[in-house]
Amino acid sequence: MSKRIYNHKAIEKKWAERWAENPINTPVDEDGNKKEKYYCLDMFPYPSANGLHVGHWRGYVISDVWSRYKLQQGKYIVHPMGWDAFGLPAENYAIKMGVHPAISTAENVEKIKLQIDQIAALYDWDMEVNTTDPGFYKWTQWIFVQMFKKGLAYEKEFPINWCPSCKTGLANEEVVNGSCERCNSTVTKKNLRQWMLKITAYGERLLKDLDQLDWPEKVRKMQSDWIGKSYGAEVDFAVKESEEKIRVYTTRPDTLYGATFMVLAPEHDLAKKLLTDAQREAGEAYIHAASMKSNVDRMQDKEKTGVFTGSYARNPLSKEWIPVWISDYVLIDYGTGAIMCVPAHDDRDFEFAKKFGIHIRQVIAKDGVAIEDMTEAYTEAVGSMINSGDWNGMESAVLKKEAAHMVAQAGFGEATVNYKLRDWVFSRQRYWGEPIPIIHCPICGNVPVPEEALPLRLPNVASYEPTGTGESPLAGIEDWVNCSCPVCGEKAKRETNTMPQWAGSSWYFLRYVDSKNEKELVSKEKMAEFLPVDMYIGGVEHAVLHLLYSRFYTKFLYDIGVVDFEEPFMKLFNQGMILGEDGQKMSKSLGNVVSPDALVDDYGCDSLRMYELFVGPPELDAEWDDRGIDGVNRFLRKLYNLLQDSLDNPVDETKDMLKLRHRMINDITHRLDNFSLNTVISGFMEYNNKLIDVAKQMGGIDKGTLETFAVLLSPLAPHFAEEMWASLGHRDTVFKAGWPVCDTKFLKDDEIEIAVQINGKTKAVVTISADADKETAIAAGKEAIGDRLTGTIVKEIYVPGRIINIVQK
């Protein structure tokens, strides 16, 4: 029989053109009824000059398969794409190539768009946004102004994280193990005037609302750890022969009687003040040395160092005078910057006390007895109190909860909660970002640019290279910097710092649904109709960056009435990374980057889409191996041949075929629902192999089964499915077919194959009636294993539909 060959190029070209003419994703159904929306969002890329590699494809394929599955279920899919085009990567590339970042960015967008088109995803380009578009960043600036008005954006000068290579300040979230998240350079400190966003004001809500999110446990845990809430007490310790008090924060007020010394951070206000004359020289030297140490050194030098101030403070419970030390293991920006030290019950305090010969007093007896000669701290709050005055005999675990209130009642402290979360260092000393819309007026102070004057456009500048001085390149443009105050008209100066790349990405998903609105960030109607995001798909690398910032922005916009939901992303899926053949992250410098372009050309979009999913479970990393794509391509070719044979030789549907068909619907649907996309593909291969076997006997497969196959396949291989659907005589798109429903009556078998075991080891397989009773089943089983049954039968087990197990001695 002469066969037409599967020609991916012709088929894919044909359907790409048809879809362009007649969009398949429509907001209303055949009868003109409005469909329910489903917003499936990809983390938008920054337009890198390197283009896409097969790893980018994977995420976009996953989201598109999911979108098309929802489309087949009758939803209107909101599936937009855009460009995170401000920021350092774009700027650094532009500097390297010697072109303006606006030009290189626009070029890269065009290139990547062509590559993205090859995926054949359902993107609605009418919604496209670009963070560098003034019509977009007008609203990025507008949000900043609203935050400023609410006191959530403020200026502060303090030593911030500084990347000497990127020549800009960084947020805490951008410092990973003491290095710059972007370029990996060691981060230093630099004293700079900064714009800050008061994300800490939202700490509690950001923590609490994590509960309601359908997000990976890992990401929720990372955010909750980053926010770092703890319960405890602040306690005052009076300084001897002084009016001063030292306030400390502790999560273990139950151990207060065990506090035998105190430590101040070197930067603490009292550190210098409490130095006695005898200790002044050594103390000041220590404080100076600490100030010269980088954060990395401080983090890595775990060996305790410190200096005694010469002063004493009184433990408010034991009434003892205890020595006050200075040490850099206490951090100035957490709690009060001072701690009470209970060496018996804290590892760090124990180490310090041992090193400097400070008294250690145990106040919790592990099993009712004090440990003689402690060799390590006993840090659990389990056991009864000793050496603790009135508290003796109480259970530590109980006291831990009550002590804070007891301290508060006694008048020397209060119960408090603390967070590790810090405010967000928001300004960057670089060119390629949104100008911060603030004017510094000598009379009025900081005044926001009036809303009607937004967007405040990024001016052209002769040199956009970073200055490295802590000033943005914008500071050099005098006629831009100098302006008049919008309030009083006096001469004033513009803020010259720009926003971080996160500014645009913190809210871009809101703008897609109303991207051309000049009057509002998003209209109430569009918001109600299309927001929030139902499914968000992207890598895990943004767990405490973009994903935390977006939640903060959304909550703020909720508070000022712009949106009516508090959480932006209902469901989150983190796809695994595609690694190079060497098991390393794909990177240009390692030379292990695989481009999708040649694969699309050789095998077609549908084959690559399927192979991207077939490489492994979508949530796990996978090493790329080009050879595997032959497998899915072979699958499509075999299916194509099967289709041609069946068209040439029509056959009627049989009961067996109906069973197979509904089993296929059931399997594929389950696997899709479980997001087990790799086994969806293997499922198709299995059914394809079964159908081919049947066709060998029957000459072909009935039309109904092939139609079902086409619909099931449509989210994964959309062109192929359309071609198949059309070949079977349909004039309309397969995407209006609707997802097939499994009729469970076809799932039942009259006869089933069941394994027969002796002592749990399978010895034979028998075919018995599905509703056989135990006696019949066991009898059949025994017959099948025959003379291998040699011992005394102890037990006979029959689990219908599952197993026959004969236990013998």
Next chain:
RNA sequence: GCGGAUGUGGCGGAAUGGCAGACGCACUGGAUUCAAAAUCCAGCGGGGGUGACCUCGUGAGGGUUCAAGUCCCUCCAUCCGCACCA
């Protein structure tokens, strides 16, 4: 140090507590071909047996169960996150 993930043939991986290795890649043999590619058929965890079969086997060791890759306990390795947060 703390938290999380992962560990199954040569490789990627599959298995609601019920026949371990589906599906695919690679490989081997055969058919087809002048030849190759493509395609088709067969084989493909280890050991043993001519053979029907036997036996061991899911990182290691214990346990629960008629039955464990799967559940429980104790370890080991790799990767990821956090890390002096009092």
